Amino acid sequence: MVECAEDGCGAEAVVELHVPWGANRRVCAGHARVIARQDGVVADPLEGHDEEWP
Numbered sequence: 378m379v380e381c382a383e384d385g386c387g388a389e390a391v392v393e394l395h396v397p398w399g400a401n402r403r404v405c406a407g408h409a410r411v412i413a414r415q416d417g418v419v420a421d422p423l424e425g426h427d428e429e430w431p
């Protein structure tokens with residue numbers, strides 16, 4: 378599995394975030410919800426995780 382890219386988070390990454398101010402990162406569903414609220418962020422479900430990120 379891919380681990381969430383956020384510091385101190387060991388949850389499984391289910392979403393790839395495309396952030397305009399930095400590198401793409403793979404994060405868990407919880408972090409994706411928080412980060413994806415910011416302007417310009419695009420969230421792409423990782424392969425096999427489409428159901429976890431509607």
Ligand SMILES: [Zn+2]
Nearest residue numbers: 381386405408
């Ligand atoms: Zn996380």
